[in-house]
Amino acid sequence: MTQIISKSDLITWLNKLAESHVLIGPVNDNAGVTLFRKVSQAEEIAFDFTNTTLSPKEWFFPPTETLFTVERKDGQVELVPAEDVEAKVIFGMRPCDARGIALLDKPFLNEPADTLYQQHRDKTALIGLSCREVLPECFCTSMGTAPDDSSNMDILLTEVADGYIIQVVTEKGAALLAECPEGLLKQSEVTPPALSSAATVPIEGITEIMAENFDNVYWERLADRCLHCNLCAYVCPTCYCFDVRDYNDKGKVERVRTWESCQSSGFTRIAGGYDRRAGKAPHLRQRFYHKLFYFPAEFGSVACVGCGRCVKACPVNVDIREVIMDVHNLGGQSGQQ
Amino acid sequence: MEKQIRDKAKELLSSQAVDCVIGYGRATDGVTSRPLFVYEPEKADELIFDKTCTHNLTKYLLNRKGKKTGIVVKGCDSRAINVLLNEEQIKREEVSIIGVVCEGIVEVSWNQVSEILQTRCRYCHQHAPLVYDFLAGEPIKELLPTGEEHPAVTEIEAKSLEEREAFWSEHFDRCCRCYACRQVCPGCYCTECFVDSLDPLWVGIRIAPAENQIWHSIRAFHLAGRCAGCNECERVCPMNIPLRLLNRKLANTVEELFNFQAGLNAEEMQPLGTFIKEENVGIG
Structure with a gap:
């Protein structure tokens, strides 16, 4: 019951x-x-x-x-x-x-x-x-x-x-x-109706393969198409980059936090202008390394829930499901493609 | 037409006239298209062209300065090529243009292809590119019926100031400042966008109504007389802000004041980028 x-x-x-x-x-x-x-x-x-x-x-x-x-x-x-x-x-x-x-x-x-x-x-x-x-x-x-x-x-x-x-x-x-x-x-006594199953993505072992492919030319090729907007990060339930700024209004200072993303030009740029993720490919690669490598290494699970929002919203079809499959195909042969 | 595009791409890559051809490929949903970068002649068979090829690929040329590039260009997109040539952002000799004759693109979104022509295509005068090196497809003899005025713009113009403010506020309040509109736009290529400048901070970083309004207003003015009307900004907006209306209104105004349409040729300077002393348009 x-x-x-x-x-x-x-x-x-x-x-x-x-x-x-x-x-x-x-x-x-x-x-x-x-x-x-x-x-x-x-x-x-x-x-x-x-x-x-x-x-x-x-x-x-x-x-x-x-x-x-x-x-x-x-x-x-x-x-x-x-x-x-x-x-x-x-x-x-x-x-x-x-x-x-x-x-x-x-x-x-x-x-x-x-x-x-x-x-x-x-x-x-x-x-x-x-x-x-x-x-x-x-x-x-x-x-x-x-x-x-x-x-x-x-x-x-x-x-x-x-x-x-x-x-x-x-x-x-x-x-x-x-x-x-x-x-x-x-x-x-009612039971819920059965649903068709969601698409299957081979997530098993992804972190280990990501570890081998940081310098793979694959990321350059993927970044060709990417527009480097913040759209994927903003629709994502797990992206949490932010920017902080102090506003001073007549002696009252307010510290404000807003959404930011790894795709924006100022991401990781520090005083003096040095940027350890400079360039388009390192920015896009950061998105997938954060989700599939850094976050699991730090917190034990990939930072993706399979909601499909980024898949649907991306203006140029950068599809994380395809990226995961591609990375599996890269295997452990870093830079060999 | 696909065969013509593929053959030309193969030829350009094989002869090393270019090291990359930017065209369209099939998206992962299996029904829509996406930009495709082809580096090897044998991959050229992945190129497609159909009524889903909505993207204006010319934006990508800005990432390939100094590199020989082939690119598939529709009539509407060719106007953006002219804008970029005029503004000296690309060099004609570095770009091999595979022009395509286009009968119109349909409304598309992820996994969905409708039978309805996009609004911009219903008013299109530019089925063949204005500038190209090779043309794929047969020129269209009979133009589709077009209207001179954009009815949605006329509708907004008929509203009172208060109504227009309410209309735009409702839309801009929703903006999440993802900047997809900017990133996709061939006309948006400032080294540092005014909203990205932190010192001085021209616009606050808050994702909030006042800041959103400034963002969209200034961006629209920056594109007045430069927007070629590809409508990519509106297509990519996750919040469905009708940016076309703004851009179209400004394009109409520029045409009325200066008898100028963006991107019809690469030679004529855009009116807001020039100062002609004799010009008197009654604005000061």
């Missing part, structure tokens, strides 16, 4: 949660873009979305946020750290994106933890939604998750004919469900 909730009752429950939380869910805008946005009521949520244009990482690692302000007051210098005070519920988190957040935890919560990221995590509950459809660009099952993976969620919902199956995963999730008005949850 499982607990299920009908769609209209789900909306009632989400609206109840919205009384005490900021409710965030996928919203379609007029221009054909779907993004995780604050909603004032659950009816605004696009329940039939496939995947969002940007990943929900923007609620933990926002495109732009103030880290702290420094102000001179009565002859004293006062530093005020930014604080996240809003309790949030994100509805509609896909399993790949939840794994993306779990991977972001590794660098951001590694000691010393990034305090603001930690607050966003603590203040936010995740109500996941299993995928109903495997898209042509999806390859999550090769990257350690699955369309119905409940790990990294607080609650996972799975859509069935007469509503949503509810799986409570954490205590935070149980607390949310406790707020569900009485009588809305039903018992059911």
Whole structure:
């Protein structure tokens, strides 16, 4: 027996949660873009979305946020750290994106933890939604998750004919469900329909082969096509490069952090103009070495969740699935191609 | 036409007239296309040309200065070649142009090929390239029906100032400043883009409405009289910002004021890059 909730009752429950939380869910805008946005009521949520244009990482690692302000007051210098005070519920988190957040935890919560990221995590509950459809660009099952993976969620919902199956995963999730008005949850024998499987990508052993191919001419050839925009990094649930800048406005200083990417011209350029990743190929290579070599070496898993956003969004079809297969074909013969 | 392109590419590579031919190949979705760099004659058979070949490849010439390069160029893209020649960004003798006659490109996105012609193609006057060394395909005798005015631009022009501000704010607020529009644009080649300059910091690094608005406004003005209308900026935008409208509006204005269209030839200087004392356009 499982607990299920009908769609209209789900909306009632989400609206109840919205009384005490900021409710965030996928919203379609007029221009054909779907993004995780604050909603004032659950009816605004696009329940039939496939995947969002940007990943929900923007609620933990926002495109732009103030880290702290420094102000001179009565002859004293006062530093005020930014604080996240809003309790949030994100509805509609896909399993790949939840794994993306779990991977972001590794660098951001590694000691010393990034305090603001930690607050966003603590203040936010995740109500996941299993995928109903495997898209042509999806390859999550090769990257350690699955369309119905409940790990990294607080609650996972799975859509069935007469509503949503509810799986409570954490205590935070149980607390949310406790707020569900009485009588809305039903018992059911229903089982979720089977999905077609996602594309398979040979990820096994990739880190070892990457170690052998840093100087391979392959990266030069791949970079021929790359435009070196930040698009792949910005749609990616696991990319976390940022830039920091201080703004001074009439004696009040604000330290701001924004998204950045390894493709931008200033990446790794240091005082004096030296750039240890100068040139187009080293920039593009950095993207794949970070995902498939540095991150696994540091944190134990590849920094990709198989959401397929970069595959779909890249204007010139730099396809990470193809890159992984190509790297396997390069084998251990560095520079021999 | 594909055979003509492949044969020419093979010839250019075999004779070492060029060391690379930039054309189109099949994308990993199996249905759309992507830029393809061919270095060996035997790889030339991977070159394709069909109604999905939307990319303007001329941007890549900027990465190959001083290297002999062959390139597949549609009519629209050839205007960008003229812009780059005029602005002395490429040398004519370094580029072997395989021109293709194009009947129009359809709306394409990842794994999807529609039957609908792209908007720019419905108004296209340039089915054959203006500049080429070799032409693939038969010249089109009958032009497709075209309109002089761009209806979407006229629509925006009819709105009030407040409505236009609301329209653009809604779009620019969504911008994530990934700069895909800039990176794909043949006209965007500044050594240091004004938004990348940190000292002085011309535009703040915040990805936020005010900064986004400055970014798009200044970029549009930098392209006035230089944008050849390939519409790559709009195609690559992940946030579906209708950049075509901005570029088209400025192109219309430049044409009205100076009777000039970007890239029709390589000789005529673009109006905003020249100062003619006698010119009086009523703006100061």
